[in-house]
Amino acid sequence: MKSIRLYDTTLRDGTQGEKISFTAQDKLKVARKLDDMGIHYIEGGWPGASAKDFDFFQLAAKETFQHARIAAFCATHKHGSTPEDDRQLNVVLESGAPVGTIVGKTWDLHVTKILGIPLEANLEMIENSVAYLKKNGLEVHYDAEHFFDGYKENPEYAARTIRAAVAGGADAICLCDTNGGALPHEIEEITTAIREVIDSCTDRPIHIGIHTHNDSNLAVANSIVAVRAGATIVQGTINGYGERCGNADLTSIIPILQLKMGYACISEENLAKLQKVSLYVSETANMTPVNSRPFVGKSAFTHKGGLHVDAIMKEPRSYEHITPELVGNRRRVLISDMAGKGNIRYKARELGFPVDENGYDYAEIVNTVKRLEQEGYQYDVADGSLRILMEKLTDQFQPCFELESFRVTVEKEKDRPCRSHAMIKINVEGIEEITAAEGHGPVSALDNSLRKALNNVYRNVLDPVHLVDFKVRVLDGRDGTGAKVRVLIESRDEETIWSTIGVSEDIIEASWQALADSFQYKLARITNGNNQSVQEQGK
Numbered sequence: 001m002k003s004i005r006l007y008d009t010t011l012r013d014g015t016q017g018e019k020i021s022f023t024a025q026d027k028l029k030v031a032r033k034l035d036d037m038g039i040h041y042i043e044g045g046w047p048g049a050s051a052k053d054f055d056f057f058q059l060a061a062k063e064t065f066q067h068a069r070i071a072a073f074c075a076t077h078k079h080g081s082t083p084e085d086d087r088q089l090n091v092v093l094e095s096g097a098p099v100g101t102i103v104g105k106t107w108d109l110h111v112t113k114i115l116g117i118p119l120e121a122n123l124e125m126i127e128n129s130v131a132y133l134k135k136n137g138l139e140v141h142y143d144a145e146h147f148f149d150g151y152k153e154n155p156e157y158a159a160r161t162i163r164a165a166v167a168g169g170a171d172a173i174c175l176c177d178t179n180g181g182a183l184p185h186e187i188e189e190i191t192t193a194i195r196e197v198i199d200s201c202t203d204r205p206i207h208i209g210i211h212t213h214n215d216s217n218l219a220v221a222n223s224i225v226a227v228r229a230g231a232t233i234v235q236g237t238i239n240g241y242g243e244r245c246g247n248a249d250l251t252s253i254i255p256i257l258q259l260k261m262g263y264a265c266i267s268e269e270n271l272a273k274l275q276k277v278s279l280y281v282s283e284t285a286n287m288t289p290v291n292s293r294p295f296v297g298k299s300a301f302t303h304k305g306g307l308h309v310d311a312i313m314k315e316p317r318s319y320e321h322i323t324p325e326l327v328g329n330r331r332r333v334l335i336s337d338m339a340g341k342g343n344i345r346y347k348a349r350e351l352g353f354p355v356d357e358n359g360y361d362y363a364e365i366v367n368t369v370k371r372l373e374q375e376g377y378q379y380d381v382a383d384g385s386l387r388i389l390m391e392k393l394t395d396q397f398q399p400c401f402e403l404e405s406f407r408v409t410v411e412k413e414k415d416r417p418c419r420s421h422a423m424i425k426i427n428v429e430g431i432e433e434i435t436a437a438e439g440h441g442p443v444s445a446l447d448n449s450l451r452k453a454l455n456n457v458y459r460n461v462l463d464p465v466h467l468v469d470f471k472v473r474v475l476d477g478r479d480g481t482g483a484k485v486r487v488l489i490e491s492r493d494e495e496t497i498w499s500t501i502g503v504s505e506d507i508i509e510a511s512w513q514a515l516a517d518s519f520q521y522k523l524a525r526i527t528n529g530n531n532q533s534v535q536e537q538g539k
């Protein structure tokens, strides 16, 4: 089986993406995860450009990595000086990294217009810089910046820059589509041509690498065709983070190479860590995970259409290109106005409902869900309320409390903040509870008052429950302030998160419905001795 070496540049090119920043400690934690997943090279940063990156290399030097070699990045030495005098190259040596990656110019436009130096001088800078790190014992990768653009405009000169890196002793030559504008057929043709250029000037085994950017939404495709043309090292970042539109996303490239093209990249066991690593990196970078991200996103194996769900229950391959567990993901099914009997059956099974045995009419449940969705409910984002609805529709609902009435008042006096009060009357197991409370707003007052009433019976059970998100959406703006609104509440305790929903023309009533479902959901889990959330059950 042919193998591909994975070169991760999340910690260098990934951090050139907008909003992405890691401390040295963050970088170390991410590096450990990447190493644990079997990545072959981890580019930790540019030690001569940033103190934070230099600190990372100091920390990394004290670690033992099982799989990965740590790479330090820099540019060729400056025109008019020597490698020995070049601070950037010397800091790479000081960094203690076993691999040095040098970026150099291959596009004549950049040599003459950006560096403003003679073309011949650039060739010397490339060869001398590579030779200097090589002479000092490093494994040296040469990143040929703008290689494809350069080759398209001046193939002879671009090829000469590669020969210069080979003459300097480079172990790997990485062809970069720096501006992300190249198309797959160009990448394939040019990579094939460069393989011949390298083979014609040396007998040394030299790896070709590929480094692509996503400006034409082709970074993954371009990496794949480069591999077909002979590249054996693929550079990329976790989640595709990187400069402008990002870099090639390793969370797609790895499973494509391994599962669809038969290349050995990492072990099967490590491939199953892919989703966790993706989430870990987004969490550490403080970036919201993208649900639709192929392979590792929450929606990557989520089915909504009734026909799809019916089919995957019969044969998962019918609507899934791979088995989700291979990349650590899982199948999910949503209930919505596009649901059929299959969605309900699947969801009931997922939520642990004994619906099958009790002979309930699935068609009736589907119709009820569709009618409620028509009225504005959206159950694919409110698993907590969906569970309660399904309990109701299958005569399994055991209310932990029932509302008798509530009254909410909001007071505003000139130059004073608003004050909200709620009075609530509920029935808990035949006992009437009446309480009143204040809040920062009307929903907060209702929340406080309901907690107070329930606390008289369910002592301290609701203490760990917090509302973490509260969203209001106007369903049809044409009705102005009389429009129906949908309220979505996300609640959590120490262990789990659940979502509930309410719909009404009255924002307070919609909020009440979502709030009441949230507390009912939590109390039912406790009183049934089952403190397991919908989310957990779905895992």
Ligand SMILES: CC(=O)SCCNC(=O)CCNC(=O)[C@H](O)C(C)(C)COP(=O)(O)OP(=O)(O)OC[C@H]1O[C@@H](n2cnc3c(N)ncnc32)[C@H](O)[C@@H]1OP(=O)(O)O
Residues within 6 Å of the ligand: 013, 016, 046, 048, 049, 050, 075, 076, 077, 078, 103, 104, 105, 114, 115, 145, 178, 243
């Ligand atoms: C394609 C890539 O992603 S390459 C990586 C790009 N990443 C980064 O730029 C992030 C880290 N960069 C930095 O911290 C800074 O830009 C530094 C420390 C590298 C340089 O900072 P400064 O000296 O202030 O220069 P500045 O950022 O303005 O860059 C322009 C200089 O780099 C030179 N330069 C640009 N590319 C190269 C190259 N491949 N080799 C040598 N010098 C280069 C330019 O000629 C210019 O030199 P001059 O100041 O003598 O005219």
Ligand SMILES: CC(=O)C(=O)O
Residues within 6 Å of the ligand: 013, 103, 143, 144, 145, 146, 176, 177, 178, 179, 211, 213
């Ligand atoms: C080296 C690099 O990051 C690039 O050319 O895009």
